[in-house]
Amino acid sequence: EDQVTQSPEALRLQEGESSSLNCSYTVSGLRGLFWYRQDPGKGPEFLFTLYSAGEEKEKERLKATLTKKESFLHITAPKPEDSATYLCAVQAYGGSQGNLIFGKGTKLSVKP
Amino acid sequence: EAQVTQNPRYLITVTGKKLTVTCSQNMNHEYMSWYRQDPGLGLRQIYYSMNVEVTDKGDVPEGYKVSRKEKRNFPLILESPSPNQTSLYFCASNRGLPSYNEQFFGPGTRLTVL
Numbered sequence: 001e002d003q004v005t006q007s008p009e010a011l012r013l014q015e016g017e018s019s020s021l022n023c024s025y026t027v028s029g030l031r032g033l034f035w036y037r038q039d040p041g042k043g044p045e046f047l048f049t050l051y052s053a054g055e056e057k058e059k060e061r062l063k064a065t066l067t068k069k070e071s072f073l074h075i076t077a078p079k080p081e082d083s084a085t086y087l088c089a090v091q092a093y094g095g096s097q098g099n100l101i102f103g104k105g106t107k108l109s110v111k112p
Numbered sequence: 113e114a115q116v117t118q119n120p121r122y123l124i125t126v127t128g129k130k131l132t133v134t135c136s137q138n139m140n141h142e143y144m145s146w147y148r149q150d151p152g153l154g155l156r157q158i159y160y161s162m163n164v165e166v167t168d169k170g171d172v173p174e175g176y177k178v179s180r181k182e183k184r185n186f187p188l189i190l191e192s193p194s195p196n197q198t199s200l201y202f203c204a205s206n207r208g209l210p211s212y213n214e215q216f217f218g219p220g221t222r223l224t225v226l
Contacts, residue, residue, distance in 0.1 A: 034215070043116075043202050043217030044155070087155065098143060098162055099170055100215075104154035 002027045002092050006103035013110050016077050021106045023088030024070040033071050035064050036087040038105070044087055047073075078110045114139045116218035118203050124224045125193060133188045133221050135203030141216075143206040144186040145170070146178065148199040149220075155202070161186055193225045 003026045013019055025033065032051055036044035048057045050066040057064050061082065063074040073086055089102040116137045125131055137144065145160035147170075157170030161180040175197055177189040186205075190197060203218040 041220070043204075043220055045217070046214045049214075089155075098145065098160040098168060100145070100157055101171070102147075102155040102157075104152070 002090065002101050004088055004090055004101050004103035006086075006088050006106050008106060009104070010107045011109070013075075013078055013108070015079055015110055015112050018074070018076045018078070020075070021073040021086055021108070022070060023073070023103055025088075025090045026069075027090050027092040027101075029093035031091040031093050033066055034089045034091075034100070035062075035071070035073055036089065038085045038087055047086075075108070078108075080110045080112050083108055083110045114216070116203055116205055116216050118201075118218040118221050120221060121219065122222050124226065126226050127194055128192050131190050131193060131223075133190075133201060133203075133223070135186045135188065135218060136184050137186075137203075137205040137216070138184065139205060139207070139216065140183065141205035141207050142183070143208060144180065145204045145206075145215075146176070146186070146188050147202045147204065148172065148197075149202060150199050158188070158201075193223075195225050197223065198225045199223060 005024045007022045032049050034049050035047040038044045048064040053068045055066050061076050065072045085105045085107045087105045089100045119134045142163045146158040147155045149155045156172045158176050159178040161167045167178050201221045204215050206215045
């Protein structure tokens, strides 16, 4: 069964304190792995898509990396405005082509 | 402005009273999808549609119906709502398969079934 697990569930950082969020996945064949940001009361906002092991993508203070079993979202020198829930999702080959499986998210709080 | 809209944003209803949540996108996207989000369970896909007249089940389709008669609209229908369908619902759209294009989410519909 395809599965996505995110850790930690919650993370509190001081402004400027870099850290990483983890997304481990089990799929029959990975078509794509996605990172989203979700603010309270809003829909998720797309951040990155990663396709193959070794791939990296960056956007401002965020950097996403991918291995064959997990993905990391590295946050460098975070600011309070980076506080949000970060969601990881995967799409697998085979089966239902349009099916996305989401993890439960990591709630990030950055204190000034 | 490119966007996904959902209506209503908030709805309180009673068990068994049929309801429809509308979803519309103005980006000419082929792919559309419905999710529900529950505390401790995360986002789960209900149904998705690869194009007009093409729909398929996600992970939690029981108790829901969808239709895709037009490219821009993808309504979610609850024929006989029950309290366990109380949730936050999101509609989303992509230009193609999610793995190839950015997925845009709507603002959400908070549904309470009494």
